[in-house]
Amino acid sequence: MIDGFKLISWGFPTGKWFGSALEEAQNMERLGASEQEIFDALKDHVPVEIGMRTNSIPYSVFLEPENDEERANLASVNAHMDALLRVPTIVSGAIMPDACPAGSQLGTIPVGGVVATKDAIHPGFHSADICCSMFMTVFNRQDDLKRILDIAMKVTHFGPGGREDFNMSPALHAQFDQNHFLKGLNNIGDYAMGTQGDGNHFLYVGTLESTGQPAIVTHHGSRNVGAQLYKRGMAAAKRHTSIVAPRIPSHNAWIDANSADGESYWEALQIVREWTKANHAIIHDTIARILGNKVVGQMWNEHNFVFRRTDGLFYHGKGATPSFKGFAADETGRTLIPLNMSEPILIAEPTDKKEALGFAPHGAGRNTGRKNYLRGLAAKFGDPEGLSPIMEKAIFEDQTEGLDIRSYSGTPDLSELPGAYKNAAAVTQQIHKFGLANLVDSVIPYGSIMAGEQKWDRGRK
Template identity: 60%
Template sequence: MITGKDLIQWGFKPGKWFPGAIADAQRMEGEGRSQDEIFAHLQTLMPVEMMPRTNALPFGVFLEAENDVERDNLGLVVEAMDALLRTPTVVSGVVMPDACPAGTIPVGGVVATRNAIHPGFHSADICCSMAITVFKRNDDPKKILDAAFEITHFGPGGRKDQRGWAMPAELSARFKANRFLSDVTAIGDSNLGTQGDGNHFLYVGHLRSTGQPAIVTHHGSRGPGAMLYKRGMAVARRHTAIVSPKTPPGAAWIEADTPDGRAYWDALQVIREWTKQNHFRIHDRIQAKLGNQIADRFWNEHNFVFRRDDGLFYHAKGATPSFDGFSPDDDGRTLIPMNMSEPILIAGHADKKAALGFSPHGAGRNMSRTRYLREVIGSRDFDDVVKAETNGLDIRFWLGTPDLSELPAAYKSASQVVGQIERHRLATIDDFVDPYGSIMAGDWQKDMPWRDRR
């Protein structure tokens, strides 16, 4: 019986591919195949190591720094993108005006890859996205926000009372049919109607063009998406450890044209549908409570993987697609938020080739939450800071305590980002949702002792 020692004597280098190769060799030997045939087959299995590039590919930068803090941020973003574009599967990249460093790929970074899906490039918050519902009747915005506060749910885990929130049978069946998601249906059910923490929000305002009231939600795929990311990263790291061991683990990938790649791509589409339903399930509950008619609605993801006609996979980490047909339900409009005190942009597609067909996803940050709290908030009075930052707006924190790292001053200048969108023609700004108020998770540090330990 052929063993690993035989393969080594034949000149093959041991590695993680060896167990599968030995199994194939023994199977072929049992079928009566010659050693020459077995040797030829094993040559096709032997991984060809893909080395990271010595130098990065050139990439577009649409982020303009105007002060020392912004220049520091830009330097970190460029450094991260330079490292990222050494990954052998990457073809091109671009930096949006709202970019800031955040691990393997900056928020506001877009990279195109060939035959590769990188879970680390979309991160755990798969399909972080925006959705808007415009109402026909001009209801009191406070009434809308009151209804929203009763219906939405922020924070960890799912709803204790799941009645009426479970996934429809068709979507549940899609979960069960995908091997990455087959045991995640219970999480999918319990997490429907929940929004998360951090910069996720439910926003109430009015269309500037018509005065109609609107709700806008911002969140991703919650627990189901986090589970898919974790499993996808495990598969990607196993694969990349074989074919490109010198590639950093955060940049690991799944080959798109393999069974793993096709299953993962399908799982991303299932998670996308779950997230869309999550947005509009919340909207529908608010609409039913108000008894108002829906005049318009649409949505878009800004943290996802898109495939264009060129066959490449475009990984957008916090970047809004600005090209026609980016999704099956694209109607030519996208939503770009700034912060709780600024209007949300309703944008049209520009498909600027130099920007890979993307625009920013918001105002972004110039510094980390920790640095902002230390250097900007410092010892200032808590109540005074909240009042100054939210003056005139109805801002509510679902968990009770305001999260100071989400106040408007924690973000880049909205007018600056809008100016760069217009100057670089990354999107067309067609309308605005002017703010009345919003709901965010708030600071749940006291309820999450593991964060203190970290």
């Protein structure tokens, strides 16, 4: 028979809600429900401010599902977090309103997941797209937004390959040479400078809601520089964890932060952060120079990184925006939260909500993967074998009506359309409801550039 001790052993916290939860569990048991069905039902009723506790680790959920698809997504996210929070370095965790699974291996940190660790840096928790981030430039006077987007299309670079016209600064070259995790990556750092990648990365043009001034916003990470650092970091983490905790899955491996490797890897993360900021800035500054409109403000923030707070813990945000003061020496007191290409980009101030570990969502997130979304589109429009070019064009035009959306490759990637993402209004409402950030302004969309479908995508889909 299910009793209070059973619920506590499952990780449910005690409190005012506990009596009604126990009554519901016992009623479900009398009606023949399995323990798993009872556990899943009770998870939906845990007060979000309390959160679940997994392996005696505090865990807060800031995601309210609205339909069956979102409930399935949350169940998958919770399953991953339940396994993840059994890693011995982790002291607390939380998920944001945009949370969704980031891999099939159980215990993979979800997008929109945050964990705090003691004396440990986990490369798998920031993944290969280290320092995926947002950068905004605001111009002084009103301008032709189409002209800004035209200039941006000529300046930026999406998709595979690199470029020869931009290079790292001499200072960055020297820092690469002096760090053993980055040594030998100088050529990659030069080649990748001025590139934005693919997937959900973008260059967005719009106007500030508060002033009407034009603004450009870019979204991308550290490109192949970060990917190579991640590869080297994972190798070091696996070596360490295979000795101290050989039963830990390799994707949850860590580097001892107090070791020589840990100190060097932490330094490498800061250098890659600097590289990523420079990569954003070189695109923005080149556009500004050609445009001839005075820059009156710039800001940026990462949302896929590791932060060390004054408590000495390492906060790993996997696609989560810091919402606490002092997350970086160059932070401006505001951060950027994009939603989708048809929605405003939110400008936020921090609230440092304790239960959220001081984080907010980094976007709208997905309820299903790219492949599943495209399969769903094909089924919806009566062609389970795939969409015809005519139908693809109609879907694209319908979801981007009134916007100037461009694909660098020349072919739109339908898996990046607004319909592929969660309800932006619901995510925004949850930011308000849970006090994850104070939303103080926004950038109203005119249009964007995205990588578009790449030549390998057809087979992958």
